[in-house]
Amino acid sequence: xxxxxxxxxxSHSKEYGFIFQSSEIYDGLSGVYDYGSYGVELKNNIKAxxxxxxxxxxxxxxxxxxxxxxxxxxxxxxGHVDAFxxxxxxSKASQKRYRADVMIEEALEKIMAKxxxxxxxxxxxxxxAFDENKYKTENPRVAEYIQQYNTINQKFVxxxxxxxxxxxxxxxxxxxxxxxxxxxxxxxxxxxxxxMFHTQLGNIAGEEGKLYLRPETAQGIFVNFLNVxxxxxxxxxxxxxxxxxxxxxEIIARQFxxxxxxxxxxxxxxxxQPGTEMEWYNYWxxxxxxxxxxxxxxxxxxxxxxxxxxAHYANAAVDVQFDFPFGFKELEGVHSRxxxxxxxxxxxxxxxxxYFDPETNESYVPYVVETSVGxxxxxxxxxxxxYTEENVPDADGKDSTRIVLKFHPALAPVKCAILPLLKNNDxxxxxxxxxxxxxxxxxxxxxDEKDAIGRRxxxxxxxxxxxxxTIDHQSLEDQTVTIRERDTLKQExxxxxxxxxxxxxxxxxxxxxx
RNA sequence: GCGGGAGUAGCUCAGGGGUAGAGCAUUAGCUUCCCAAGCUAAGGGCCGUGGGUUCGAUUCCCAUCUCCCGCUCCA
Numbered sequence: 363x364x365x366x367x368x369x370x371x372x373s374h375s376k377e378y379g380f381i382f383q384s385s386e387i388y389d390g391l392s393g394v395y396d397y398g399s400y401g402v403e404l405k406n407n408i409k410a411x412x413x414x415x416x417x418x419x420x421x422x423x424x425x426x427x428x429x430x431x432x433x434x435x436x437x438x439x440x441g442h443v444d445a446f447x448x449x450x451x452x453s454k455a456s457q458k459r460y461r462a463d464v465m466i467e468e469a470l471e472k473i474m475a476k477x478x479x480x481x482x483x484x485x486x487x488x489x490x491a492f493d494e495n496k497y498k499t500e501n502p503r504v505a506e507y508i509q510q511y512n513t514i515n516q517k518f519v520x521x522x523x524x525x526x527x528x529x530x531x532x533x534x535x536x537x538x539x540x541x542x543x544x545x546x547x548x549x550x551x552x553x554x555x556x557x558m559f560h561t562q563l564g565n566i567a568g569e570e571g572k573l574y575l576r577p578e579t580a581q582g583i584f585v586n587f588l589n590v591x592x593x594x595x596x597x598x599x600x601x602x603x604x605x606x607x608x609x610x611x612e613i614i615a616r617q618f619x620x621x622x623x624x625x626x627x628x629x630x631x632x633x634x635q636p637g638t639e640m641e642w643y644n645y646w647x648x649x650x651x652x653x654x655x656x657x658x659x660x661x662x663x664x665x666x667x668x669x670x671x672x673a674h675y676a677n678a679a680v681d682v683q684f685d686f687p688f689g690f691k692e693l694e695g696v697h698s699r700x701x702x703x704x705x706x707x708x709x710x711x712x713x714x715x716x717y718f719d720p721e722t723n724e725s726y727v728p729y730v731v732e733t734s735v736g737x738x739x740x741x742x743x744x745x746x747x748x749y750t751e752e753n754v755p756d757a758d759g760k761d762s763t764r765i766v767l768k769f770h771p772a773l774a775p776v777k778c779a780i781l782p783l784l785k786n787n788d789x790x791x792x793x794x795x796x797x798x799x800x801x802x803x804x805x806x807x808x809x810d811e812k813d814a815i816g817r818r819x820x821x822x823x824x825x826x827x828x829x830x831x832t833i834d835h836q837s838l839e840d841q842t843v844t845i846r847e848r849d850t851l852k853q854e855x856x857x858x859x860x861x862x863x864x865x866x867x868x869x870x871x872x873x874x875x876x
Numbered sequence: 877g878c879g880g881g882a883g884u885a886g887c888u889c890a891g892g893g894g895u896a897g898a899g900c901a902u903u904a905g906c907u908u909c910c911c912a913a914g915c916u917a918a919g920g921g922c923c924g925u926g927g928g929u930u931c932g933a934u935u936c937c938c939a940u941c942u943c944c945c946g947c948u949c950c951a
Contacts, residue, residue, distance in 0.1 A: 369944075377887050377901085383942075389924065390942045442951080452878060452948085460948090553877075557951090578951060614877070614949075621950075675951080688945095695951075734951080754911070762912065783909050790909090812903095816911035823911095834909055844910075851911070 368687035371749050372618055374765065378825050380404065380745065381619060393615025393623040400825050401741070403775030403806060405626075408740050409605050411773060412628045414871055415653050416603045423601035423630060424594045428582025430607060431561070436581050437574050439706040441675065442558060449522075449530055452550040462530050462552045466518050469537040470511055477507035527552040559609050559623075575609040580732060582606075583631045584703045587715055587728075591633075598717055598728055599642060601632040605737065617688055619738045626737040633717070633728040636701065642731045643678050643698045650694055650733050651682060656874045657770045659747050665690065675702035684743040693743055694735040701727040744769060748826060754851060756816070767826030768849055771869045776827045777805040778865045781818050783834040785811040794833040797843070797858060804862055805869060823848060829865050 375381040379398035385391040397405055417425050437443045449462040480503060485492045498504055514536060521529035530552045540547050558574040576582065583590075583602045590602050605628045615621050634642045647666070654664055662685070669679035678698040683690040704727045708715040716725040748767040756762035771777070778801060782794035791811055798809040808827070810818050815832065822830050830846040837843050837858065844853045845864060856864065 372943085373887065386942090388941095392942070440951090450877080450948085550877080580951080610950080612950075616944085618943090679951090692950080697951075699951095732951090756911065756913095764912075781910095786907085787909090814908075814911085814913055816913075818912095819910085820912050830911095832910065836909090846911085853910075 367749075368618075368746075370751075371687065371746060374749065374824070375401070375618075375745065393612060393621070395619050395622060395738075400775040404744070404769070404773060405737065405741055407773040407775070408737060408744070409628065411657075411871060411874060412653075412735065413603070413605070415875070416601070416628075416630050419875065420601065422596060422599065423603055423632075424590060424596065426583055426586060426590060426602050426604045427606065428579070428586055428604060430576050430609075431563075431573050432576060432582060432585070434573055435710055436585060436707070437558065437577075439710040440581050440584075440703060441706070442574075442577055449527060449552050451531070451534065451552045462534060463518075463522060465539055466530070466533055466537065469539050470515055470518070473507055473511045473514075477504050477511070480504045480507070557610055559611055577610050578608050578734075579604050579606045579627050579629045580631060580734070581703070583629065584707055584715075584730075587633065587704060591717065598719065599632060599634040599638070601630050603628075603630040605629075617686075619742050620686065620688075620691065622738060628735045628737050628740075630733045631699075632731040632733070634731060635719070636726060636729045639698050639700070639729040639731055640678065643696065646731055646733050647680055647696045650696060650735075654682060654684075654693070656876075657744070657773070659684070659743070663747065664693075667692070675699050684739075684746075686743065687746055691739075692736075693739050694733065697732045697734070699730040699732050701729050703730065704728065744773065764820050764823055766823040766848065769826040769828075770874070771828040772871045772874055774826045774828050774869070775806070776808050776822070776825060777869050778829040778831060778861070779808045779810055779818070779822045779827050781809075781815060781830055781832045782811050783815055783832055789838050790833050790835070793837060797831065797833065797861065801862060801865070804866060819846065828868060831861055 372381075376383075376398075378400060380401035382396045382398055383390045384394035384396050413425070417423050434443075451460055451462045451465070477498075480501065481494060481497060484497050484501070485494070498508060514533060517529065517536075518533050520526070521533060528551070531549065534549060534552070535547075538547060558577050561573050561575060563571040563573050583604055587602070590596070591600070594600075606626065607624060608627050609624050612621055612623055615623050619625075632642055632646065651664065651666070655661065664685075665683050667681040667683045667690070669676075669681065676697045677700050680696050681692040682694040682696070684693040704715045707713075708727065714725075715727060717728050718725045745767070748769045750766050750768055751763055752766065753761045754764050767774075769775075780794050780798040780801070782790040784790050794809065794811070798807055801807050808822070810821070812818070813821075819830055826848070828848045830848075832844045832846065832853075834844065836855075841858050842855050843858050843861065844855050845861065846853045
C-alpha cells in the first residue's frame with residue numbers, strides 16, 4: 363500500500379514536471395536527480411520560507427553564501443578526512459556489513475582482556491609481592507597474548523595508515539574474526555568508502571591541488587565566523603544561515619530524492635556563550651518543530667528522535683523525523699556542536715577564532731548550536747504529504763477521482779490559473795489575457811484555454827495550484843469572475859479587481875508566522 | 877556492495893522467436909457557458925544498453941546500467 367503510494371508519487375513527480383532522473387537519456391546517474399519546472403518553483407518557495415523564518419525574522423541571524431570548493435585543510439580540521447573514510451567488509455554468509463576497523467579493534471581488545479584477566483588472577487594470588495611488569499614478560503601465556511596483540515595491532519595500524527585494504531583483510535583472517543550473526547569467517551574483500559568527492563585545482567593533478575566538494579555547508583560558516591560577526595556587528599548569541607549544495611559519495615543512494623549524492627542543505631549555525639548551549643539547543647529544537655508544523659503537516663507525521671550515538675563533534679543531537687511513505691526518517695537535525703569546529707579551525711589555521719565579550723571583558727571560542735534541514739527531504743516530505751487521491755463529483759454528479767497536491771498556498775509552484783470558459787470566443791479569451799498580463803507581475807500564473815473547463819481544473823489540481831480564476835459570459839457584462847479554491851472546490855463570484863488581493867492574501871507567507 | 881523484483885509510447889500497462897498494441901496524456905480542427913465531455917485527424921517506441929544462440933531476437937541466454945524492496949550506512 364505505502365510502497366504503491368510511493369511509486370505513484372515518483373511517477374507523478376515525473377509526469378507533472380517536478381523531478382526527473384539525472385542524465386535520463388544516458389540511462390541515468392544513480393542517486394542524482396533534476397528538478398523540473400514546477401519542482402524548482404516549489405524548491406525556491408521552500409527556501410524562501412526558511413530564509414524568511416530564519417534570517418528575515420531574526421535580527422541576530424544573517425545570511426552567507428560560501429563557496430562549494432574550500433581549502434582541503436578545512437576538511438582535515440572538521441574531521442571529515444579522518445572520520446569518514448571507513449573500510450567496510452561484508453559477511454558472505456549473512457550479507458551483513460561491518461566496519462573492518464571497528465571489528466578489528468574489538469577483536470584486539472578481546473585479546474588484551476584475556477591478558478588482563480590472567481594478570482588480575484596473578485595479582486590476587488601473589489598479593490603485595492606481585493610485579494606486574496615482570497609477570498607480563500615471564501608468564502608464557504600472558505606474554506603470548508601481549509606479543510600477539512602488539513604484532514597484529516602494528517599490522518592494523520600500518521594498514522590503516524597506508525589505506526591498505528588487502529592488509530586489513532589479512533588482519534581479519536589472522537584474528538579469525540567470525541561474523542556474529544552467522545558465525546562464518548567468509549568475508550568479502552575490504553573496501554574503502556570515501557564520503558567526499560575529489561576534484562583538483564589547476565591543470566596539474568597532484569596532492570597539492572587536491573580539493574573536495576563540500577560534504578556539508580556548515581564549515582563555510584565556521585571559517586567565516588569572524589568575517590561575518592565583524593561586518594554585521596553581531597553580538598553573541600547570533601546565527602549565520604546558508605542554503606547550498608553539498609555532496610556525499612553515499613555507499614548507496616536510495617529512496618528517490620531522500621538520499622542523493624548531490625543535495626541541498628539549509629543550515630544555520632547559532633553561536634552562543636559556552637554553558638548556555640543546552641538552553642539554545644532546546645530553544646531551536648522547539649522553534650524548528652513549529653516551523654514544520656506551521657505548514658499544516660499533521661502532528662502525527664512529525665516527531666523528535668534523539669540520537670544515541672553522537673557524532674565526534676556533538677554533545678547533544680536530535681532529529682525531526684517525518685513519516686515518509688517508507689517510514690519515519692530524518693528531515694532535520696538539531697545539534698549541539700560544542701566548540702569543536704571553531705577550536706579545530708583555530709588550532710589548524712593558527713588564526714584566532716574567538717569572540718570578545720564586552721560584558722565579561724574576555725575572549726573565548728563560542729559554542730555552536732546547529733539546525734540543518736535537508737532541502738530535498740523537505741521537498742519530498744511536502745510532496746508526500748500533499749499528494750492526495752480523492753473522489754469528487756463529476757459533471758453528472760457521479761464520483762470521479764482526482765489527484766491533487768494540497769501544498770500550502772505559500773509554497774505552491776503556480777499560484778493562480780486564468781481560464782476563459784470558452785476558447786472560441788475572442789471576448790472571453792481577450793479578457794482572460796488581460797487579467798493574466800496584469801497578475802503575472804505579482805505571482806506565477808498560468809493562462810490555459812485548452813480543453814473543457816473541468817479538465818483544466820484537474821490539471822491545475824495535479825500541480826497544486828491553489829486558485830483558478832474563470833472568465834465567463836457574465837464577466838463581460840459586469841466585470842466579475844469566479845475564483846475556485848483548490849481543496850474545497852468552492853467557487854465565489856468576485857469583481858475582477860479583487861483577484862490580486864485575494865490571491866496575494868491566500869499565498870502570503872505571513873500566515874505561516876501567525 | 878549483497879540478495880530479491882522490474883525496465884515495451886510522456887504516464888499506467890498488455891503482448892510475444894518472424895522488426896509492436898491499449899487506455900490516458902500531447903498537438904491541430906470542430907463542438908461545448910463551470911469540475912477528467914464528444915467527434916475528426918496527427919505526432920510519438922531501433923521494446924534500457926552491449927554481446928551471445930538463431931536463417932531471424934523486442935521475446936531465449938549472459939553481462940551491464942537504472943529504478944523499487946530488504947540488509948547496511950547516514951554529520
